[in-house]
Amino acid sequence: MPHGTPQQPSRPAHSTALAQALAAAGKDLPVIPLSRTKLPAVRSPHRDEPPARRRCRGECGRLGHGVHDATTEPEVIHALFAAAPWATGYGIACGRPPYHLIGIDLDVKHGQDGITGFAELADDHGFILPGTVTVLTPSGGQHRWFSGPADAHIPNSVGKLHPGIDVRGSGGYLVGPGSLTTAGRYLLDPNSPSLPAAHVPSQLLQLLTPPKPHPPRTPSAAIGTSGKRATALVQFVLDSVPNGKHGTGRNDRLYWAACRAYETGGPDAENIAAALVQAAIHKGLPAAEARATVDSAARNTPRSKA
Missing domain, CATH: 3.30.2250 (Prim-pol fold)
Structure with missing residues (x-):
């Protein structure tokens, strides 16, 4: 049955549920009225509104937000049950103090x-x-x-x-003892x-x-090699800003660092270059652009024969 669909209410059951809910609230348990289907009984005020409005958690100030309405305030509980005369039970919000x-x-x-x-x-x-x-x-x-x-x-x-x-748990509720359901x-x-x-x-x-x-690994932690030089090149790219200073932005820094990595021609050059690409992506450079810049550095950098 849909959320809080009206039925022929059983007034004694409704009155009993209200009394039980008030008693639970008196023990510092936040409560809401439930229908016989164990669903929150008060219909959403946003049911005919666009989906974005349906994500309201009570900020609008109206009743009908499910467990987000749960309260220990007697006057609010009376208002909730008055808005759902078909309610025959109550729910107890979990995760709430005390x-x-x-x-x-x-x-x-x-x-x-x-x-x-x-x-x-x-x-x-x-x-x-x-x-x-x-x-x-x-x-x-x-x-x-x-x-x-x-x-x-x-x-x-x-x-x-x-x-x-x-x-x-958090955001959930339990059917309170004494509630009548289908x-x-x-x-x-x-x-x-x-x-x-x-x-x-x-x-x-x-x-x-x-x-x-696990916290996301920074590119400098994923180099796959050791050495101050490799770490310094990656950090050089991580320190870049979109517009850069004196015309030196992310792409320029990436190109310069990749050239330095490829100059040695050593076995770690490709590992360092891959880490430089990840560093540039981490700083917001599009992946395709970062890889193209490093590939350009690889083509244009003379390699050491040592």
Whole structure:
């Protein structure tokens, strides 16, 4: 069903969901109303606008931006539910202070058993799963809540951690306990601890956190040879500016450095020339132009016979 499509609302279910959402907000959990399909119930104000406007995350000041509307302010929650009288549940935004929730959604359907898989994952990676806030899903699965570090950005994922295990992190939300959906009602496990949720085990956090990308190598780090002379030639090109000084710009510097590289005629000349091309590209010179300049230097530079 589309985002927040109106249905004949069940007023008791709507009133119950509103009360539950307000209670959750009272525990510092940012909430939004959900439809029976578990989607944000308030329709987007940009649904009939150009795609560029649909990327609004609430900057327009109107309601209807999904999880970006999540709040703990009672008056805003009342306004959100009033805008979606068909809402029968509520969502809890993950990654927000003070708890910085990480939700682990353990499915037990379609031949998958995320609960067993989560235990196996913990065993394989040597960490103990602490008791934490647990919500029982209508299909027999579980949502387990963990508190994460304030500076962690946990991406949402489906089955990436392990089959049957979905992750709700930054920009995601969990269906709040008590919510009524087309599949049934979400319920707090009778044995569940209360907030705050347990801290995410460090080994699990490592599995949830994407690896930091390696910083791009500068051309001077990719020469493939050693020596102060080679490094100095590459740095000479890296120090160039588009217009240059005294008429000496990127292309002129590249040509001069390539000539110096080819003058020796040594085995490293081609490696240095390749690094010079990358340095010039790094400085914004088109690749074809950089290669043409180095090829010209190679043709016009007398080689040492030594």
